[in-house]
Amino acid sequence: MRIDIEDLHVAYAGRTVVAGARLIAADGEITGLVGPNGSGKSTLLRTVYRHLTPHAGRVLLSGTDLRRLAPAQAARHVAALPQERGGDFELSVHEVVAMGRTPYKRAFAGEDATDREIVARALADVGMTHHTGRRFSELSGGERQRVLLARAFAQQPDVLVLDEPTNHLDIRHQVELLALLRAARRTTLVSLHDLNAAASVCDRLHVLHDGRVIASGPPRQVLRPDLLAEVFGVRATVVDHPLTGDPLIAFDHRRPAGGPVPEPGPRDHVPT
Numbered sequence: 001m002r003i004d005i006e007d008l009h010v011a012y013a014g015r016t017v018v019a020g021a022r023l024i025a026a027d028g029e030i031t032g033l034v035g036p037n038g039s040g041k042s043t044l045l046r047t048v049y050r051h052l053t054p055h056a057g058r059v060l061l062s063g064t065d066l067r068r069l070a071p072a073q074a075a076r077h078v079a080a081l082p083q084e085r086g087g088d089f090e091l092s093v094h095e096v097v098a099m100g101r102t103p104y105k106r107a108f109a110g111e112d113a114t115d116r117e118i119v120a121r122a123l124a125d126v127g128m129t130h131h132t133g134r135r136f137s138e139l140s141g142g143e144r145q146r147v148l149l150a151r152a153f154a155q156q157p158d159v160l161v162l163d164e165p166t167n168h169l170d171i172r173h174q175v176e177l178l179a180l181l182r183a184a185r186r187t188t189l190v191s192l193h194d195l196n197a198a199a200s201v202c203d204r205l206h207v208l209h210d211g212r213v214i215a216s217g218p219p220r221q222v223l224r225p226d227l228l229a230e231v232f233g234v235r236a237t238v239v240d241h242p243l244t245g246d247p248l249i250a251f252d253h254r255r256p257a258g259g260p261v262p263e264p265g266p267r268d269h270v271p272t
């Protein structure tokens with residue numbers, strides 16, 4: 001299934017923060033959203049998982065306006081890892097992941113063997129099997145995140161919407177999560193701050209700037225030094241990753257684009 005975002009406008013208290021965004025998340029592809037803080041990534045994703053209603057425009061799921069679907073029906077198609085991951089649920093890890101099965105259950109129906117198997121597999125996928133009986137509220141930020149991702153997997157959606165899924169994760173778990181997304185080949189719409197991770201995992205990228213999609217395409221085409229300077233305000237060069245061949249953005253962490261040239265310091269290495 002695919003997602004078409006058509007001329008989307010979203011405002012908070014009269015202030016427009018997404019202004020005419022258009023993009024496609026193609027069937028089975030990983031579509032990335034990148035952009036500076038406040039550019040509207042989370043807001044756009046919230047309209048896709050129906051937490052927000054757009055002021056204009058539509059989100060289509062394989063041609064059907066998502067707002068026409070009943071909540072349970074929509075939840076069988078679209079699962080989200082939202083940015084708000086507080087939810088101090090007084091529930092066990094198993095119970096939180098089992099919430100992902102709710103759209104498939106009749107009211108008050110209990111968990112059956114299939115549900116248990118799906119929940120167990122989702123927990124195994126995120127490496128949290130050994131935390132099954134723990135209270136969700138006692139987990140670390142990264143552990144909570146992996147449990148909420150397992151809840152989204154347990155929903156067995158056609159489309160995954162993930163807002164900064166690698167936030168809080170150590171590098172090993174970041175790499176594992178991105179590998180999991182790649183292996184799933186599900187329609188995935190994901191926002192990422194780590195542009196190198198985005199370049200490696202996404203089939204297509206959309207760059208949001210001040211609520212507008214200002215560039216779209218394969219990562220190598222989009223993540224160019226001039227765009228990185230203009231949109232993110234950083235100096236960078238793009239090379240081939242020596243291990244994978246993916247685009248690798250080497251940032252200048254010493255000064256922003258257009259910033260003053262720093263004085264050489266004692267730690268500066270002078271090649272001989």
Ligand SMILES: Nc1ncnc2c1ncn2[C@@H]1O[C@H](COP(=O)(O)OP(=O)(O)OP(=O)(O)O)[C@@H](O)[C@H]1O
Pocket residue numbers: 012013017035036037038039040041042043044
């Ligand atoms: N609930 C809200 N009420 C009012 N303004 C909001 C609300 N949520 C977000 N905004 C504003 O909307 C704009 C876009 O925010 P959004 O969270 O969508 O950006 P983002 O690209 O996801 O940012 P970040 O990279 O910092 O997570 C920002 O200016 C933000 O301050």
